[in-house]
Each structure stands twice: as structure tokens, then as C-alpha cells.
Amino acid sequence: LILLGLESSCDDTAAAILRIPTTGAAEILSSVVFGQTALHSDFGGVVPEIAARAHTEKLDLCVRDALAQSGVALRDLDAVAVTAGPGLIGGVIAGVMCAKGIAAGANLPLIGVNHLAGHALTPRLTDQIAYPYLMLLVSGGHCQFLIVRGPDDFTRLGGTIDDAPGEAFDKTARLLGLPQPGGPAVEHEARKGDAKRFRFPRPLLDRPGCDLSFSGLKTALLRARDQVIAEKSGLTPQDRADLCAGFQAAVSDVLAQKTARALVAYLAENPATPVLAVAGGVAANASIRAGLERTAAEVSARFIAPPLALCTDNAAMIAYAGAELFMTGHHDDMTLAARPRWPLDRTSPAMLGSGK
Ligand code: ATP
Numbered sequence: 001l002i003l004l005g006l007e008s009s010c011d012d013t014a015a016a017i018l019r020i021p022t023t024g025a026a027e028i029l030s031s032v033v034f035g036q037t038a039l040h041s042d043f044g045g046v047v048p049e050i051a052a053r054a055h056t057e058k059l060d061l062c063v064r065d066a067l068a069q070s071g072v073a074l075r076d077l078d079a080v081a082v083t084a085g086p087g088l089i090g091g092v093i094a095g096v097m098c099a100k101g102i103a104a105g106a107n108l109p110l111i112g113v114n115h116l117a118g119h120a121l122t123p124r125l126t127d128q129i130a131y132p133y134l135m136l137l138v139s140g141g142h143c144q145f146l147i148v149r150g151p152d153d154f155t156r157l158g159g160t161i162d163d164a165p166g167e168a169f170d171k172t173a174r175l176l177g178l179p180q181p182g183g184p185a186v187e188h189e190a191r192k193g194d195a196k197r198f199r200f201p202r203p204l205l206d207r208p209g210c211d212l213s214f215s216g217l218k219t220a221l222l223r224a225r226d227q228v229i230a231e232k233s234g235l236t237p238q239d240r241a242d243l244c245a246g247f248q249a250a251v252s253d254v255l256a257q258k259t260a261r262a263l264v265a266y267l268a269e270n271p272a273t274p275v276l277a278v279a280g281g282v283a284a285n286a287s288i289r290a291g292l293e294r295t296a297a298e299v300s301a302r303f304i305a306p307p308l309a310l311c312t313d314n315a316a317m318i319a320y321a322g323a324e325l326f327m328t329g330h331h332d333d334m335t336l337a338a339r340p341r342w343p344l345d346r347t348s349p350a351m352l353g354s355g356k
């Protein structure tokens with residue numbers, strides 16, 4: 001089975017060719033990602049109109065490159081999978097329209113994929129993990145714990161009630177005059193800092209359950225920054241490093257402790273498959289990753305973190321999720337709609353991706 005995958009739900013335009021052999025592991029024949037960071041850097045965040053226009057301009061180039069790099073011709077494809085939501089609607093529409101054009105032109109089945117399912121199934125693509133497993137999806141737009149039972153079978157155990165951690169890293173970087181994306185910049189500074197100098201709050205740890213909150217942390221950081229500025233009429237590099245270290249320690253601590261709770265809930269029902277997997281750009285953070293790894297080890301669970309290029313937005317994960325759906329007999333037709341919001345867990349109406 002050979003699939004083309006397309007992704008355009010946020011600020012990366014991506015296309016990939018994936019081969020699923022009859023037995024053995026899926027093979028990524030090509031994975032092309034055109035990032036848009038430079039286009040948005042003057043605006044302090046992703047501008048939906050600019051993103052949609054750039055996706056429209058880049059999608060066919062991405063497809064052309066993905067085909068060329070894989071050595072696969074259009075006529076060799078068995079299906080086209082595309083992110084149909086959730087995400088910035090202009091970009092999602094651009095991807096869905098492109099996929100429909102290719103599917104109609106080459107007479108191929110079309111499969112609409114939930115972007116979050118793409119992230120959530122990545123450990124199966126990279127490590128052939130069996131169902132079920134516990135997934136912590138932690139990115140610029142999302143933060144949630146999911147029990148993954150199948151390509152269309154997810155139970156949400158909890159998640160952020162406000163900001164996503166990646167968003168908090170990005171805002172922290174902005175408040176401290178560091179470049180975007182904020183995550184890597186804050187992590188770099190934090191390495192030089194003293195995490196004990198500023199004690200930031202650990203929100204919601206006093207309450208039961210797996211929900212998280214990150215917006216208060218950002219306010220606390222702003223207050224601490226302004227206090228230092230008021231006392232010394234400016235921030236030294238050491239102040240900045242200490243603020244980053246304190247902030248990162250708080251995020252890492254909260255994620256580890258809530259993950260411990262999610263693991264207890266997950267293992268109570270699924271003792272035979274003790275696996276914690278992570279996905280999303282924030283999983284790139286070494287200190288957060290180490291905290292999660294320790295938490296998994298405490299309950300003898302296996303810890304899976306896909307390589308970074310497959311943790312952040314890419315089309316190989318979309319092709320893979322599409323392949324699993326296709327193999328279970330699912331596909332869409334030309335009525336496939338782009339959806340700005342699309343909860344993975346259909347049993348929980350309260351569940352919404354932050355739908356950036
Ligand atoms: P989504 O996938 O939810 O639609 P997104 O595309 O913004 O959102 P990703 O591409 O998965 O998310 O991740 C990007 C986010 O990860 C950014 O907010 C970035 O700051 C954060 N990030 C990247 N590297 C690190 C790091 N080393 N430490 C902390 N955060 C990081």
C-alpha cells in the first residue's frame with residue numbers, strides 16, 4: 001500500500017509518501033516540510049490569512065518534491081490522506097482542496113485524517129507499538145492525555161483548561177526578549193540558570209484529575225520579571241536565565257506529576273500494556289522529556305518518544321493515520337469537509353482541541 005499524505009493545519013506545509021508493506025514496519029519514502037516561521041516572525045504569532053495563502057502556494061510544490069524524492073509516480077499511489085482538521089480553517093481548506101484535486105485526477109480514494117490522530121498514532125509508525133497505550137500530546141496548540149485504542153478510538157483522560165505548554169514557552173520567550181519559537185530559546189537559557197531562585201506556581205496539582213493549566217504561570221513570570229526590573233532597572237543575562245530555569249522547572253514538574261496520575265488511571269484499566277508515548281514539539285525539551293521518562297520508570301512503563309521530526313507537524317504521520325483508517329475499510333468522498341474543531345474523543349462533548 002502506498003499513500004500520499006498532506007498536512008496544512010497550522011504553519012507547516014507538508015507532503016509525504018508512505019509505504020505499508022504486507023508485513024513489517026511502515027516505510028517513510030519521503031517527508032517534505034515547508035515551514036512558515038519566517039513569514040510570521042514580524043507578527044508575534046501565526047497570522048491565519050498569511051498561513052492560508054502560503055499553504056495554497058506551497059502545497060503542489062510539496063507534493064511534487066515528495067513524489068520526486070520517493071521515486072513514486074502518481075499512478076503508483078493507492079490513496080491520498082489529508083488533514084481535515086482541527087486547525088486554522090484556511091490552511092485546512094487548502095489541503096483538503098489539493099487532496100480532492102489529486103484524488104479526482106488520479107482516481108484515488110480520499111481519506112480525511114484528524115491532525116491529532118496523526119500525532120497520537122506516531123508511536124505506531126516509529127516503534128510499532130501495539131494498542132492500547134497512553135499518549136501525552138504536548139505541543140504549541142494542544143496538551144492532553146489520551147488512551148489510544150485504535151485509529152478512531154480515543155479516550156481523553158484530561159488536558160489543559162487554558163494555554164498549551166508550547167504557547168506558554170513562546171509567550172515566556174516574548175516577555176524576556178528571546179526569539180521565536182520560544183521553546184528552544186527558553187530551554188537554552190534555562191541551562192545557564194538557577195531553577196530555585198524563582199518559585200513559580202504548580203497550578204491544579206491540589207485538585208484531583210489530569211487537567212492542567214498554564215496561563216497562571218505566564219502571569220507569574222511577568223510579575224517576577226517586572227519585580228526584577230523595578231529593583232535593578234533592567235534584566236541581566238543571569239536574571240533571564242534564572243527566570244527561564246524556574247519557568248521550565250514548573251512546566252516540567254506539573255507535566256510529570258499529572259502524567260503520573262494519568263498513568264495510574266490508564267494502568268488500572270490496561271495493566272497488560274504499560275506504555276507511555278509522547279508527541280508534539282514540547283516533547284523536544286530535554287528536561288521535560290527526562291521528567292516524563294522518570295515518571296514512566298516509576299511504574300515500570302515503557303517510554304516512547306518519536307524522533308523530533310516526527311514529533312512536530314509533518315505529513316508522514318497523516319499518511320500513516322490515513323493508512324490505518326483505510327485498512328479498516330474507511331474512506332471519504334468529495335463531500336469531505338474541512339473542520340476547524342474536531343474532538344478526538346467523541347464520548348466527551350467538553351473535549352475540544354484548543355483549535356488554534
Ligand atoms: P499543534 O501541533 O498543536 O497544531 P504546533 O504546530 O505549534 O501546534 P508543534 O509543531 O508540535 O506544535 O510544536 C511547536 C511548539 O513546541 C512551539 O510552541 C515551540 O515553542 C515548542 N517547542 C519546540 N521545542 C521546544 C523545546 N525544546 N522546549 C519547549 N518547547 C518547545
Ligand code: FE
Binds near residue numbers: 115119139312313
Ligand atoms: Fe500538530
